[in-house]
Amino acid sequence: MQVQNVYNSDEHSHGMKCSRCTGEAVYEAKYSGEMLCGKHLEESIEKRIKREIREQVDFNSDGIRISVAISGGKDSSVTLYALHELFKDRKDISLSAFTIDEGIKGYRDSGLENAGDLCRDLGIPHSIISFSQKFSTTMDEIVENNPDVIPCSRCGPMRRQLMNIESANLDADYVALGINLDDYSQSVLMNVARGDVDRMARMAPHHSKKDGLTRRILPLRRIPEKEVVLYALLKGIKFDSSWCPYYARAQRNTFRDILETLEERTPGSSFSILRFADGIRPALEASIPSVEMNKCRNCGQPTSREICPTCATST
Ligand code: SF4
Ligand SMILES: [Zn+2]
Ligand SMILES: [Zn+2]
Structure with missing residues (x-):
């Protein structure tokens, strides 16, 4: 395109x-x-990305290591590119990237190839970590064996766990995710609709480190999805545009539709939802005691419960 x-x-x-x-x-x-115009759109996008990074990363510590979770799609590819552009001349900030292979035929393979190519072009070390290595299963097998499962509800916790494991392996202080404004405001709405105050208080970007968990940062949090696509096209960043075949079953889709309608009727609604979440955040953090992190009794990974969500659903 x-x-x-x-x-x-x-x-x-x-x-x-x-x-x-x-x-x-x-x-x-x-x-x-x-x-x-193209130039001023780029400028506007880069300004917002810089502002987010300044707010989310603590530049007072020396030797900052950021790992980027890259799927090969537009959002994570733009995230990696933008971080590389910003930090390529800084000796005190190092970047690495990793891709999680969930074992989804046809979808993940093309993303992996794109992620590998981009990292090679930018000279950033890239690793791959797979469900089959770590969990001895794939998303395709999980769905085949449980036809009624909502795939994302199983895939999400497994991905988060691998993200933590790989970020710890890479000794990263931060893990950067390609979450754009549409994704972020959908997540806020989902938490509201589910009445999940705890999750709302724990949403990334994380302002402090919790035992065993790498802080997540979201450089594209103020960039609408459409602008991410345009930025990739303007900058010639190649990305994989295939969709996960299980995405259609995601609950998130309902919230995507709601937000699209809201944006059509009242442009700027997604920014307002983000501002609202940021506005209540200090009060939420002050009123909700921070949870003590345990080690999962089964796999040893950090969790606020006795058994982590991945082990709880696989047993
Ligand atoms: S859309 Fe759902 S199943 Fe597919 S990769 Fe994302 S979380 Fe996993
Ligand atoms: Zn202009
Ligand atoms: Zn576990």
């Missing part, structure tokens, strides 16, 4: 001038009412 195609698909920006220069607009940021 070319930038021009995206541009043409947006009838509002067609033939319009950038609000910041005389160039032709490629994008209408409905939430701010601005029309932006």
Whole structure:
């Protein structure tokens, strides 16, 4: 897909001038009412990414190691690229990347190839860690053996556990995830709809370290999904655009639809939801005692319960 195609698909920006220069607009940021040319869209995106990183990473400590969880898709590829651009000249900050292979035929294979290529191009060490190595099973097998399972509810905890294991192996202070604004505001809404106050208080980005868990950072938290795609196209970042075949069964889809409707009627709703979550965060953290981390009785991984969610669902 070319930038021009995206541009043409947006009838509002067609033939319009950038609000910041005389160039032709490629994008209408409905939430701010601005029309932006490629250069000013890039600038606006990079400014928001820098701001998030300044807020999420503690630059007072020396020797910062960041591992990036890269699937090969647009969000994680842009995250890795942006972090590399920002830190490539800093000797005190090192980047590494890893990919989790859940064992999903046809989907993960193409993502893996793309992730490997991007890391090679940027000169960033890349490792792969798989469900089959660690759990002796694959997502395809789990779904085949339990046709009624909601795949993401099994896959999510397993992925999080591998993410922690690999970040600890890489001795990382932070693990960066490619969560964009749409993903983030969906998660906030999901927590509200489920009444899950604890999870809301524990959402990334994490401002402090918990025993055995690597702090998660979300550099793209203020970048709408559409802008992530445009940024990748403008910068020539290759990404894999296949979708997980199990995604259609995800509960998250309902929240994606709700947010799309909200954004259509009131542009900027996703930013407002993020602001709301940030606004109540200090009060949540103050009122909810931080949970003591235990080691899972079965596998030894850090968990707030006796048995971690991965072991609890696999037994
Ligand atoms: S969409 Fe669900 S099943 Fe597929 S990789 Fe993501 S969490 Fe796993
Ligand atoms: Zn411009
Ligand atoms: Zn366990």
